[in-house]
Amino acid sequence: MLERLKQLEKNLEELKRFKKKTSLKEVHQDIQKQWILRYGLFESIQIVIDVSCHLAVRHNLGNPTSYLECVELLLKYGYLRKEIFEKLKGMIGLRNILIHEYPIIDIEQLYNFLDHLSDFSDFAQEVRKYL
Numbered sequence: 001m002l003e004r005l006k007q008l009e010k011n012l013e014e015l016k017r018f019k020k021k022t023s024l025k026e027v028h029q030d031i032q033k034q035w036i037l038r039y040g041l042f043e044s045i046q047i048v049i050d051v052s053c054h055l056a057v058r059h060n061l062g063n064p065t066s067y068l069e070c071v072e073l074l075l076k077y078g079y080l081r082k083e084i085f086e087k088l089k090g091m092i093g094l095r096n097i098l099i100h101e102y103p104i105i106d107i108e109q110l111y112n113f114l115d116h117l118s119d120f121s122d123f124a125q126e127v128r129k130y131l
Helices: 002-021 024-029 031-058 067-076 082-100 107-116 118-130
Strands: none
Touching (some): 024 107, 031 067, 031 082, 031 118, 082 107, 082 118
């Protein structure tokens, strides 16, 4: 799981670079840039989910039946602070939209999500001590 967190850090650096050199207008006009944005965020969110579920199972916190439940168990047993949990809850919702409702994604909202990449880092910092 530490390797997954390292991959998350790499993803975040790439997404920061993407945001720095790519405008919203460019993303709207270029399907490849949209794919970069979508996949970069999707993979990063999936890593958060994978690590959360791994911790819930590894530490016998319960038997999660959904991605959200993995994160809820981490909150319940003190592995995550409430403010991080709230951010993760939104990420899981975004992941589901990226997978299941991709035709209706608002590119501007997705692009603006790049302003919240520190939420991923906060998660990694919070859970690293339990891996």
